[in-house]
Amino acid sequence: MGERAESLHGWEVTPQEAVALQNALRERLVLQPPAGLRVSHVAGADISTETGNVLGYGGFVVLDAVSLRPVEHAGAAVALSFPYVPGLLSFRELPVLLAAWNRMVQKPDLVIFDGQGIAHPRRFGIACHGGLLLGVPSIGCAKSLLVGKVGPLGEARGETAEIHHRGEVVGMAVRTRRGVSPVYVSPGHLMDLPTAVEWVLRVSPRYREPETTRHAHRFVNALRTAG
């Protein structure tokens, strides 16, 4: 029997230990999609928190990859034990997302996270960490940049501009809608940059953010509101 991805490491860690884990786990990343990758279901992941409350409500919404219609959602509420620290977001959000993942029946072929993939100071954003632990192809699609610089970006939908950081191309700014700020796309695990950009555009036919993210965001907010 192989080890379970979820048990690669514990979550009771200090920020310093978290950084060491990122540097070690980074070596296991595969920045290439599996040969013949077929995506029939794509999921969005997100969490919702409340000021003055330790509980985090997280979940996934699985969409049919063609119609972009939801086919399943799964959520969980878990106490957030790690603070928000730029660069260590996955240690705050993944515990609740893993709990939600275990409740999901129709596991997706691809997950799009709300945050960075390798466009990260140590090339190990939440999409990398999540994809690795779940053993699923993943993409990071963030609303703002954590690291790196982007050059001029065309106005039309579909235009892209590289994200450069320390001499490397770590992602792409992608205009998903004309006249609106771009989103920042980078590969997570079992993924490359061209495929990541292709999928983000495919699941963002109308609005700035992917339908996966929009559905996940609404779902976890409803979870929190409901208690």
Add this chain to the structure above:
DNA sequence: GCGACAG
């Protein structure tokens, strides 16, 4: 030492 800083 001084800024920057996903969600």
Add this chain to the structure above:
DNA sequence: ATCTTGTCGC
């Protein structure tokens, strides 16, 4: 991320 009213634009 969350807290919050109105306001500008298609």
